[in-house]
Amino acid sequence: MNKIILERKSIKKYSQIAVEDEKIHLLFKAASLAPSSYNEQPWSFIMARSNDLQNFNNLLSLMSEKNKEWAKDAPLIVLAAAKRNLTIIDKPNKYYFYDVSSAVANLTYQALSMDLYVHQIGGFDVHRAKTALNIPDEYEPVVMLVIGYNAEQVTKTNIHSRIRKPISDFVFEKKFGNPAKINNEVLLISSGDK
Numbered sequence: 044m045n046k047i048i049l050e051r052k053s054i055k056k057y058s059q060i061a062v063e064d065e066k067i068h069l070l071f072k073a074a075s076l077a078p079s080s081y082n083e084q085p086w087s088f089i090m091a092r093s094n095d096l097q098n099f100n101n102l103l104s105l106m107s108e109k110n111k112e113w114a115k116d117a118p119l120i121v122l123a124a125a126k127r128n129l130t131i132i133d134k135p136n137k138y139y140f141y142d143v144s145s146a147v148a149n150l151t152y153q154a155l156s157m158d159l160y161v162h163q164i165g166g167f168d169v170h171r172a173k174t175a176l177n178i179p180d181e182y183e184p185v186v187m188l189v190i191g192y193n194a195e196q197v198t199k200t201n202i203h204s205r206i207r208k209p210i211s212d213f214v215f216e217k218k219f220g221n222p223a224k225i226n227n228e229v230l231l232i233s234s235g236d237k
């Protein structure tokens with residue numbers, strides 16, 4: 044299993060060390076390299092560093108109280124928004140949320156490769172976000188991202204300790220609901236994940 048996939052987790056204890064601008068740039072460059080339907084690139088990101096207190100608190104204030112409790116210590120908060128219509132034909136873009144999620148995934152794994160962790164948040168006030176951040180009507184807030192270095196010692200992640208559905212619950216063969224026969228032993232040996 045790829046080390047970066049294993050190491051990704053939604054942390055709640057952030058170091059207050061600032062995220063370097065070069066790294067912030069790489070995060071968004073990685074996001075921009077994600078695939079998107081019609082290459083529309085329907086994503087926009089609004090970011091605030093913790094040293095920019097006014098804008099940081101503006102983003103933080105959109106979160107649910109529970110999320111604020113841990114997100115307040117992070118050095119960087121981002122809100123991702125998605126453009127509803129395709130620009131070239133001005134028709135609804137069926138994949139607008141889906142594509143933003145690809146961009147966020149790219150950003151997340153680029154972050155991990157630089158020792159940065161991304162915790163996604165759906166628990167925020169979408170309606171208030173639109174006004175507080177002056178988001179145009181044709182865009183929809185999707186998710187917030189809390190980004191920074193891990194304040195806790197990184198321990199080796201055990202793949203078996205992660206709470207996940209078994210593969211047979213969601214990978215089918217021939218028709219929906221018929222679990223695919225995949226030789227688990229072969230997969231584990233070939234990926235080196237023992």
Ligand SMILES: Cc1cc2nc3c(=O)[nH]c(=O)nc-3n(C[C@H](O)[C@H](O)[C@H](O)COP(=O)(O)O)c2cc1C
Pocket residue numbers: 051052053054110162163164165166167186
């Ligand atoms: C779209 C989305 C919304 C989420 N919203 C929240 C949230 O509001 N608060 C929170 O603490 N975690 C939130 N999470 C994090 C999930 O709870 C977390 O990814 C899941 O429990 C699996 O844990 P892991 O990311 O450490 O593997 C969200 C994740 C996603 C992808």
